[in-house]
Amino acid sequence: MIQGKKVLVVSAHAADYVWRSGGTIAKYIKNGATVKVVVLSYGVRGESNDLWNQEGATAESVKSIRSGETTAAAKILGVSDIEFWDLDDYPMTLTKELEDRMVRTMRAVQPDIIITHDKIDVLNPDHNQVSDFVFRCSIMSNSNGVRIEGTKTTKQMRLFGFEPHQTELSSYVPGSFIDITEAYEQKVAAMQCFKAQGHLIEYYTQRAFLRGNHARRISGNKSYKYAESFANFFPVVGEELY
Amino acid sequence: MIQGKKVLVVSAHAADYVWRSGGTIAKYIKNGATVKVVVLSYGVRGESNDLWNQEGATAESVKSIRSGETTAAAKILGVSDIEFWDLDDYPMTLTKELEDRMVRTMRAVQPDIIITHDKIDVLNPDHNQVSDFVFRCSIMSNSNGVRIEGTKTTKQMRLFGFEPHQTELSSYVPGSFIDITEAYEQKVAAMQCFKAQGHLIEYYTQRAFLRGNHARRISGNKSYKYAESFANFFPVVGEELY
Amino acid sequence: MIQGKKVLVVSAHAADYVWRSGGTIAKYIKNGATVKVVVLSYGVRGESNDLWNQEGATAESVKSIRSGETTAAAKILGVSDIEFWDLDDYPMTLTKELEDRMVRTMRAVQPDIIITHDKIDVLNPDHNQVSDFVFRCSIMSNSNGVRIEGTKTTKQMRLFGFEPHQTELSSYVPGSFIDITEAYEQKVAAMQCFKAQGHLIEYYTQRAFLRGNHARRISGNKSYKYAESFANFFPVVGEELY
Amino acid sequence: MIQGKKVLVVSAHAADYVWRSGGTIAKYIKNGATVKVVVLSYGVRGESNDLWNQEGATAESVKSIRSGETTAAAKILGVSDIEFWDLDDYPMTLTKELEDRMVRTMRAVQPDIIITHDKIDVLNPDHNQVSDFVFRCSIMSNSNGVRIEGTKTTKQMRLFGFEPHQTELSSYVPGSFIDITEAYEQKVAAMQCFKAQGHLIEYYTQRAFLRGNHARRISGNKSYKYAESFANFFPVVGEELY
Amino acid sequence: MIQGKKVLVVSAHAADYVWRSGGTIAKYIKNGATVKVVVLSYGVRGESNDLWNQEGATAESVKSIRSGETTAAAKILGVSDIEFWDLDDYPMTLTKELEDRMVRTMRAVQPDIIITHDKIDVLNPDHNQVSDFVFRCSIMSNSNGVRIEGTKTTKQMRLFGFEPHQTELSSYVPGSFIDITEAYEQKVAAMQCFKAQGHLIEYYTQRAFLRGNHARRISGNKSYKYAESFANFFPVVGEELY
């Protein structure tokens, strides 16, 4: 049951959460979940290649464009709770202070589910770092002995990893396919906010179709038209075999 | 929802399904699922070492004891539909005729879930063969072009693999933990039918405790006292992240 | 240099070589290579689900349609040398006699390159068997002591594996990307011959786009618009680092 | 303590046991172990390429040369108990009757240690088959229910795998290094019996040096000059950490 | 021969060395080895969840309890040489100064064997860090060019890794099983010192039974009742096949 679930999404750069989990986010919100998105950086150095080709581009102008794009995309997905940490990227430096801040965030959200980058992205060192950062912060957040004034220890949550761009080279194995048919239009619209990355819009639109095909094939359920896939950080635990 | 689910369990030898999935079977039946068990052999050659130490043991006497034990265990678990194929074991020969029989069985059951041996058991060649046999039969069963008079093609079902005896050496990774707290007593009672394998009763009783500990730790759900784990042959596909 | 290269393609079913290597085949032929295709079965049982839904379908009618489709596709790709072994599929039985026949075929072709199924296709047991069959026949073909009247031992050739349908679940890792931009139209036209498999046409059309994106990203070469990927059975050996 | 140990070596072809374990065999014999070697085939088809280049070579002439060579090599290593099963190779067919024969052999020897091919040799299908054959026979040999008149069930023995020719491509990982310094001269002399395979003599002579270097580096023991490595089929079990 | 061996055990938190190697430590000491234990932290933040639930708990009170418990446990195991570095945990920061200290410690001990955390513990980032820390310090300690006044370069020692809590999820593979039957009572008594972790006492008591079962099965040695397992950082090197 999606209704009432609390979800925390942590995105290294301004558009990662849209390409890789936009459909799932929109679906969750539509069905009554609470979703908070933390965007660690605007991706000014690492993921704005085309914007820098514009005459007179500066770090500030690029950041401003990225910020506008991701804000618009979040709105289309229905995300009302989004936070920008405005870190530098390429490289990204994740200090103890930022660990503390992330633990506070987790304890404020008390998430059932955390979605972030998967462990390996063979083409993006920031993604690997963020994956490890979120994971170790979740361990600390869950630990009763990590005392932070005014916070409440979280219960062990479930963690899921985004698809990296080149899955096979990154040893990515899908653990979960989510049917996003009902949120597909929203995802496509949200992706179109990132005007300077037209090739990725087409790429991730096709990916939704491809994963929909996979989801149908593996489940025998013909109603799944579009899907997103995620890596499972942990086995499924519960009352029955899903 | 377990209610109404159809489950097919395929066990290489007479006790495998009890050690490795007895709790899940009992729980599913108790909650309204239909479970059919196919026992391919009585394990006379490969899994009856102690029985052969009894004076005057013969293949027939061993088989008769094993048959009685597994029938009693099935009854305790609530299994009313159990089929014995009485194949030789060590080695097990799985012919095209047996493939045909298994496809017919699958098409008769129309299972949502199949539970059988996982892909690798480093200490038991029969288990490996049965895993592969069940898997390829499931593919044929699902294929519309495999025409067998009087049968109806199955829909892609979900497959799950038993824990092998020595998990780490067999590259076994749990994909699903099932809380069997409500069926634990039944499982223990069913295991106790296998009198000549006392060391395994203790072993798998402890395993239920161990997996219960793991299930709690990973889920944060303190109510899970005993659990069984299974390998997932496929990713989870559905409407939400489990 | 493609000019003068001899290529042997071995396909388990009637359409496999088109979906997975149609662009590479067409490109090689266009650039002066000699390509022979061996189609082991028509895929009547395993890969003709939709054809069986047609009223009055029989094994013969299905085979006849598949045969027509693949012949038309081969023609579009420029393949003039194609051989149909007409084996049963699902399951496929690869006997010693067929090993002998395949060794003779290899020795007649004297291929520089063999393209066939990769080692693991998690959803198709025939593909796995064919991969192993072709590989062990290549070893025998290369062995001077495997004496077959009228044949000449082959030199060690290079082997490449097709992409399976669900790559990550099959542990598929691309070893080579081939730019098929110049043969893309041919590939699409060839795929359209398989009328009952419309969903796969769309699927593999998108895959060419996806692999083109990957190829550009990894190579920095912007001219690659469409690509096919293959697994490498062996490391690259040569005069320089490719 | 080597003294009194019983070792069974199973070699797919006439020279495998010499290249890959000749030093260990000689050392074990010299130090009081009993070693039995079973050579499954003479390698006429798969491992006698150069002999077939001799004018007028026939299967019989090749076999006769290989037989003479391996007999001479065994003598140099001190092996007095060697058995030739004279099977065909490339491909090798390992029937139920041969399984029965191997189980009888194991039960006659009652080995502490079995040395045979490791699980994967990416360039030699016979080696893979023999590895699996020996392994499953060992399981049957140890099983009390596998009743064979006049034989006595074996105790679980330790299994070790030969280095394949191209280790990294075959996923070979050394589990044990054996110092063969005292038997090195014997190994080199034994290898020199295989006159038509001069390149392999040099190759495996260098390998003894290479593995000696590795053994010194990992152990800190400077006295190891030459070594052989083996894969461990099972973890080490015992009274202390080796 | 255990007699005279020098062992260094490095434990991230106050109880790790007891749960995972208490039996082996006690056995080694009983049989004449010298064992030094270094405990890097008291586990105040990461491994004292239940203690923090006590009314009025503070970092100091928790530390004091943990310190008392581990000191008592060490005594029961026979450990007379134990050192507490009192680092913070969750997260643990392992600086260059600590590397220097660890290298000095290794050079003072001149260990034959080092036992510490294995490379991956999927649920505990501190364990991963300590594993890497100990390993790189061992490399430096062995290097003649790492000049530290008053120290003597160590000889390459053997390294072994503790079992993590959830072995399969952590890619843990046992490389060595140690029979701890003679030290089992001591291990149980030592574990009982950690009063606030009752669930782990039961858990690791059962694990000794489970690993005893595995050890018997793999070795054929029926006298092994209880065992501990360890990962091997390196292959076994020596005069014979263990």
Add this chain to the structure above:
Amino acid sequence: MIQGKKVLVVSAHAADYVWRSGGTIAKYIKNGATVKVVVLSYGVRGESNDLWNQEGATAESVKSIRSGETTAAAKILGVSDIEFWDLDDYPMTLTKELEDRMVRTMRAVQPDIIITHDKIDVLNPDHNQVSDFVFRCSIMSNSNGVRIEGTKTTKQMRLFGFEPHQTELSSYVPGSFIDITEAYEQKVAAMQCFKAQGHLIEYYTQRAFLRGNHARRISGNKSYKYAESFANFFPVVGEELY
């Protein structure tokens, strides 16, 4: 075509590039490539064990010898562009400033190919760090948004990894074999400059022979006498199947 290619080699210590890629470097230079070598440290602490055994050795005297040796070796290989960063080793600290310097170096060279340490060297932490350092710098160098005055963004280059010393333990898999027959004499002469490491000269001389054997076997090309192997960081991308 080697002619005109630009190659950047990054070596953790003074001799790494010679042992592992000396033949390829010499061959590339001989055939018209431009090769720049960056040596990060002289290996004073980690790779000069024997030099420290000389009476009166100091960090300065060891560095001076290593510097002379590597300069002489580079000259023999034909390397005219070599840069020494003179970092400390064991451990090596790779700061943001050094990242910046490496990105500048890459942008100055504009390499087609980068050769450096492969991802895992199980016996040398410096090698692992350098591999990761070079990789993440290459990602930054290629990124248009990483603005450094006076530099020009690089195009995605190809990366290759050196063989580590103990390949199988380091999960090293050769992706490319380069025939170095024409440069073999140069490589041997260059290695002989490292007088205090006589055992490695013999070791890597044999490795060239071993890899030559492998290269012949896999390619069927008998002219390859000596070879070097490298790991491929990325798949091969191009116009044909190599």
